[in-house]
Amino acid sequence: xxxxxxxxxxxxxxxxxxxxxxxxxxxxxxxxxxxxxxxxxxxxxxxxxxxxxxxxxxxxxxxxxxxxxxxxxxxxxxxxxxxxxxxxxxxxxxxxxxxxxxxxxxxxxxxxxxxxxxxxxxxxxxxxxxxxxxxxxxxxxxxxxxxxxxxxxxxxxxxxxxxxxxxxxxxxxxxxxxxxxxxxxxxxxxxxxxxxxxxxxxxxxxxxxxxxxxxxxxxxxxxxxxxxxxxxxxxxxxxxxxxxxxxxxxxxxxxxxxxxxxxxxxxxxxxxxxxxxxxxxxxxxxxxxxxxxxxxxxxxxxxxxxxxxxxxxxxxxxxxxxxxxxxxxxxxxxxxxxxxxxxxxxxxxxxxxxxxxxxxxxxxxxxxxx
Numbered sequence: 001x002x003x004x005x006x007x008x009x010x011x012x013x014x015x016x017x018x019x020x021x022x023x024x025x026x027x028x029x030x031x032x033x034x035x036x037x038x039x040x041x042x043x044x045x046x047x048x049x050x051x052x053x054x055x056x057x058x059x060x061x062x063x064x065x066x067x068x069x070x071x072x073x074x075x076x077x078x079x080x081x082x083x084x085x086x087x088x089x090x091x092x093x094x095x096x097x098x099x100x101x102x103x104x105x106x107x108x109x110x111x112x113x114x115x116x117x118x119x120x121x122x123x124x125x126x127x128x129x130x131x132x133x134x135x136x137x138x139x140x141x142x143x144x145x146x147x148x149x150x151x152x153x154x155x156x157x158x159x160x161x162x163x164x165x166x167x168x169x170x171x172x173x174x175x176x177x178x179x180x181x182x183x184x185x186x187x188x189x190x191x192x193x194x195x196x197x198x199x200x201x202x203x204x205x206x207x208x209x210x211x212x213x214x215x216x217x218x219x220x221x222x223x224x225x226x227x228x229x230x231x232x233x234x235x236x237x238x239x240x241x242x243x244x245x246x247x248x249x250x251x252x253x254x255x256x257x258x259x260x261x262x263x264x265x266x267x268x269x270x271x272x273x274x275x276x277x278x279x280x281x282x283x284x285x286x287x288x289x290x291x292x293x294x295x296x297x298x299x300x301x302x303x304x305x306x307x308x309x310x311x312x313x314x315x316x317x318x319x320x321x322x323x324x325x326x327x328x329x330x331x332x333x334x335x336x337x338x339x340x341x342x343x344x345x346x347x348x349x350x351x352x353x354x355x356x357x358x359x360x361x362x363x364x365x366x367x368x369x370x
Contacts, residue, residue: 006045010053010086015041017055034091039063039150049080050091057084063150069124075117075146092145097133098168106173111180113144115188118162126152130162133169161195244273 009029015036016024022036031043031051040054054060064087070076077090117136121129128151137145166174182189229235248269255265 006051006088007083010051010083013041013043013053015053015055015085017059023055037148039148044091045088048091049088051086051088053086055085059150060085060087062154063087063148066126066149066153069126069153070120070149073120073124074143075120076149077145077147092137092147094137094139094145097136097138100138101133101169101173106169106176108180108183109142110138111177112184113142114165114177115181115185117144117146118165121152127155128152128158130159130164132164159195159199161192163199 009031012028013031014026016026017039018024022038023041025033025036025041027033027041027043029043031045034042034044034050036042039059040052042050042052044050052063054063060082064079064082067076067079067087067089071079077092079087079089081088114136117131118129121131126149131146131149131152135146135148137147139145166177169177178189178192181192228238251269252262252265256262
C-alpha cells in the first residue's frame with residue numbers, strides 16, 4: 001500500500017521541534033503538507049492516506065501507541081505503517097468542532113457523543129480523559145473522529161476532569177454542555193463540579209504562597225544587617241556578654257535557692273568579673289563600651305546614684321542603683337521571703353505562747369486547795 005518512493009521522499013523532509021510553537025518544516029519532497037502542530041507535520045500520500053512526520057522519536061512512538069490502543073473502535077484513524085520518525089495513517093476529513101460551533105449550536109445529541117468519546121478514552125486506557133475541540137472532527141454521518149492523541153498517554157499528572165475540552169468550548173457552550181451532562185450523567189456532573197472547585201481553591205492557595213515567597217525574598221535581601229558573627233571582634237564581645245548574662249542569672253538563682261543574701265551575691269559576681277577584666281587587659285582598663293550585662297570598663301559609675309542598664313549592677317564600692325527589673329526587684333523579693341518566713345515564725349510563737357499559757361493555768365488549778 002505504501003508508495004515505493006516514500007522513504008526517499010521522507011528523507012527530504014526535515015521537521016524540527018520548537019519551544020512552545022509549531023514545528024519548523026523544511027520540505028524538499030514532492031509531498032504536499034496538509035498541516036502541522038507541536039509534534040509534527042502531516043503530508044498527503046494519496047486521497048485516503050497521509051504520513052505524519054515527527055521532530056523526535058519519542059513523540060512518534062507515543063502517538064503510534066495511543067492510536068493503536070483504539071484501533072478496534074471507530075473513533076481513531078486507521079494505522080498503515082510506522083518508521084522511526086513517521087506514521088502512515090488514514091486521512092480524517094469532516095469539520096473540526098471548533099469550526100462547527102462557530103455557526104451551529106451545541107445540541108444534546110452532540111453533547112452525548114462527546115461524553116461517549118470520553119468514555120472510550122477511559123475504556124482503552126488513556127491517562128488523560130480530555131481533548132481539545134479543534135482535534136475532534138464531526139463526520140457527515142454524525143459520528144466523531146479524533147486526531148493528535150499523543151498527549152493522552154504516558155502522563156504522570158493530569159486534570160481529573162476534561163478541563164481542556166470545557167475550556168476550549170468557551171463559557172457559553174461550556175455551560176450548555178454541563179447542563180446536558182447534569183441531565184444525562186448527574187454523578188459525573190457532580191464530580192466535575194467538585195474538581196473545578198478544588199482547582200479554584202488550589203489556585204487561590206498558590207497565589208497566597210507565591211505572594212509570601214516574594215515577601216520572604218524581600219526580608220532575605222535585608223536581613224544581613226542582623227548578622228553579628230561575620231565581624232570576629234564584634235562576635236567575641238557579643239559571645240562574652242552572652243556568657244556573662246547566663247552565668248550571672250544562673251548563679252543568682254542558685255545562691256538565692258541556698259538562702260544567700262542578694263547584695264552579697266551581686267557584689268561577689270561584680271568582683272569576679274572585675275578581676276577577669278583586669279587580668280585580660282593587663283591591670284588597666286580600656287575605654288571600651290561593654291554590652292548589656294557587663295560593667296563599664298573605664299571605671300566610670302553613675303555618681304548621681306543613677307540606675308544602671310538592665311542586667312548590670314553599680315560597683316559595690318560606688319553604691320549605684322541598678323535599672324528596673326534587676327537588683328531592687330530581686331532584693332524586694334528577698335525581703336518578702338524573709339518577711340513571710342518571720343510571719344510564719346511569729347504565728348508559731350503565738351500559738352506556742354498560748355499553749356504554754358493554757359498549761360500554766362492548768363498547773364495553777366491543780367495546786368489550788370479544793
